[in-house]
Amino acid sequence: MKEPLWRPTAAxxxxxxxxxxxxxxxxxxxxxxxxxxxxxxxSVTELSLFWADLWDFLGIIASRRFDRVLDEPATMPGARWFAGARLNFAENLLRYRDDRPALVGIAEGGETRRLSYAGLFDQVARLAAALKDAGVTAGDRVAGFLPNLPETVVAMLAATSLGAVWSSCSPDFGSRGVLDRFGQIGPKILFAADGYRYRGRRFDSLARLREIVSALPGVERLVVVPSLDEEPDLRGIPQAVRYADFTAGQAAFPGFVQLPADHPLYIMYSSGTTGPPKCLVQGAAGILLNQFKELALHTDLGRDDTIIYLTTCGWMMWNWLVCALATGATVVLYEGHPFHPDPGYLWRLARDEGITVFGTSARYLAALEKSGARPGREYDLSRLRTVLSTGSPLAPESFAYVYREIKADLQLASISGGTDLNGCFALGNPLGPVYPGELQCRGLGMRVAVFDEAGRAVVGKPGELVCTAPFPSMPLSFWHDPDGAKYRHAYFERFPGVWTHGDWCELTESGGLIIYGRSDATLNPGGVRIGTAELYRLVETLPEIADSLAVGQRWEGDERVILFVRLAAGTTLTDELAERIRRAIREQLSPRHVPARIIAVADIPYTISMKKVELAVRKVIHGEPVKNRDALANPEALDLYRDLPELQR
Known part of the structure; x- marks a missing residue:
């Protein structure tokens, strides 16, 4: 039995x-x-009672309460939530109107802007009036091509206060990646910044905006937020207006439009690395209830908390973070590279802002450990009580690092879900212990199980993560999918009537989860499925390895494991190092995990939301085309895997 790394005190x-x-x-x-x-x-047996109780406990603001919690509870997809309710998402996030801090916007380099809850409401009211004057009504799409700025939050809240549907991409997307997304949904209003800063460099967005707006004929206004320059030059950009000019003279708030529970709130996107990104339409009440639950109960967030999550506006964790406004907490928006100018920067920020909940990715924590940073010894983190991690599985070694070098007395919650539900299937539990390598619990109201190949629920064995009952934040639909065929194909064909999420994982005896990686990226040598996270967890502990990626290569009627490694500076892949990697894998994992080839590469490809793209690399090594390279943070890295002689023998 594992020993817990942390238990909550009775207090x-x-x-x-x-x-x-x-x-x-x-x-x-x-x-x-x-x-x-x-x-x-x-909660997963009495779904209607649970979600009704949660609605009341959280104090959901609605002009009309629901008539029924759940219609067609045995139908997936097709269940309908909170029929008869009328509410507005933005109104619930703007329930506080006092002088306590709502947003702290911090740009790379330290420029800080603060906005109280009263000030946030005022800015949203003015922008909502401007949007209404521009003709925005319920159901129109309003899009953001923006950094993680206070104006981004204001724009989302103003748009959704009118019943418009919000969708966003971060400014590091290329023009093609933006058009692959916004081109499908036809936004009426586009918010954008003139550029952004990253790792000490300026990146201008105006040239891309000319191309993007010219290719989106439905855009009636391009509202430009100054990020690099106070007076950006908008000449030659169709429909462009400066943010300050767009909101000038606006005063009368048009009010929060009251809408059905299943009125569309967000359009989110799949990664788009294996085909055109799917447009996921998500409903207002379902997203509000589920995210509010995850923040207020599973994260224990309240008015005295200050939360940061390292995210861009192209990742669902931005939407999740902003919902923290419903709890009355202070939300810190950081825009920039997390290691600029040095690995300690964000921990100085945590000290100075009194951050209580620090959200990040598994990759960041692994890189922090590699850098030799020891934040708990260097900075006063007395206010810090929770670290959250998502994006990829968090290795047991990273658990140990957090408790050793950040803080011994905190809750480390590795959480997992997806863009599809704009939330989590597995989360933190402030009442329970933390075990190394485990996600603490399944989320309340989410009937999560692990199925074997035959569709039988298993405990203590790897299998597919599924959800066997409806949940409110399921997508309403896919955009341009009138008969629902794409939606059903994405989640419900593997096990009919059951949501199959695509994670390869294990439900533990203690009720926690261990995630081994994406099930469509699992390795399958000799017919035995192996999660890639297991390999990364081991290989990346070696000091010579900065990063790694594993794929299965079709070979002689079977599949063999190929391991790509990005080496630490000054290191070369010698026969001795390759053998040491193989020996460690053989002894600590299994002989089946041992790669047939270990190949050094200069870079590992990642999506914009910083997930490794095993499937795209697998396509490249098999000579198959990779679509939508603009969905990658570093698409040029894929070229490193083409026509490698090591893979021909």
């Missing part, structure tokens, strides 16, 4: 919002739940 358990929610449920239903496991089992 922490007593203070937790999860404990208050358990008491709320017990009082309402006469139950006697005493801990998370009992509450979870009830």
């Amino acid at each position: 922490q358990r007593d203070r937790a919002a999860m404990t208050r929610f358990i008491a709320f449920v017990n009082a309402r239903h006469g139950t006697s739940f005493s801990g998370y496991d009992e509450l979870y089992r009830w």
Whole structure:
């Protein structure tokens, strides 16, 4: 049995919002739940009762309460949530109107802007009035091609206050990547910045904006936020107007438009690395309830908290982070490279801003350890109580690093879900222990299981992560998918009537989850499926290895494992190092994990949301085309894998 790395104290358990929610449920239903496991089992058995209780506990603002929580509960897809309700997403995020800090925008280099809850509401009201004057009505698409700025949050809230549908890309997307997304949905208004800063460099966006707007004939206004220059030169850019000019003279707030629970809120996008990105339409009430639950209960976020998440506006964690406004917490928006000018920068920021919840990626934590940083010894992190990690599986070694070098007394919550649901299937549990390499619990109201190849639920064995009952943040539909065929194909063909998420994982005896990687990227030598995360976890602990990527290559009627490694500076891939890698894999994993070839490469390709792209590399080594290279942060890296002589023998 693993030993926990952390347990909450009795005082922490007593203070937790999860404990208050358990008491709320017990009082309402006469139950006697005493801990998370009992509450979870009830939440996935009594779906309607749970989501109704959550609605009331969180104090959802609505002009009309729902008539029924769930229609067609046995139907996936097709279940309908909160029929009869009328509400507005933005109104729920703007429930506070006081002088406490709402947003802290911090740009690379340290420029800081602060906005109170009262100030945030005022800015949203002015922009909403300008959007209404520009003809924006419920159902129109409003898009953002923006850095992680306060204006980005204001634009989203102003648009959704009117019932418009918000969609965003980060400015590091190329023109083709933006058009592959926004070209499908036809935005009426496009918000953009004149550029952004990253790792000490300026990146101008105006040339791309000329190309993008010219290719989007439906855009009636391009509203440009000054990020690089106070007065950006907009000559020659169709429909362009400066942000300050667009909002000048606006005063009367048009009010929060009250809409059905399933009114579209967001259009999100699949990664687009193996074909055109799918446009996922997500509903207002479902996203609000599920994200609010994850933040208020699973993250225990409240008015006294300050939260940061290292994200861009092209990743669903931005949407998740912004929903923290519903809890009344202070949201820190960081725009820039996390290691600029040095690996300690964000921890000085955490110290100075009194951050209590620090959200990041597994890749960042691994890189931080490689850098030799010891934040807990160098900075006062007394306010820090939670570290969140997502994007890829967090290795046990990274768990150990966090507790050794960041802080021994905090909750490390590795969380996992996806853009598809704009939330999580597995999360933190402020009432339970943290075990190395494990996600603490399945999310309340999410009937998550692990299926074997025959569709049987298993515990303690790897399999497919599934959800066997509807949940409110399921996509309403895919854009341009009138009969739902693309939607059903994406999630419901593997096990009919069951959501198959595409993660290869294991449900542990303690109720936690271990994620081994994407199931479509698992290795399959000799017919035995192996998660890539297991390899990365081991290989990347070696000091000579800066990064790695593993794929399966079709070979002589079977599949063999190919391991690509990006070496640390000053290191070469010698026969001795290759043998040491193989020996470590053989002894610590299994002989089946041992790669047939180990090949040094100069770079590992990643998506814009910083996920390794095994499938695209697999296509390249098999001579197959890779579509939508603009979905990658470093598309040129794919060329490094083409026609490698090592793969021909």
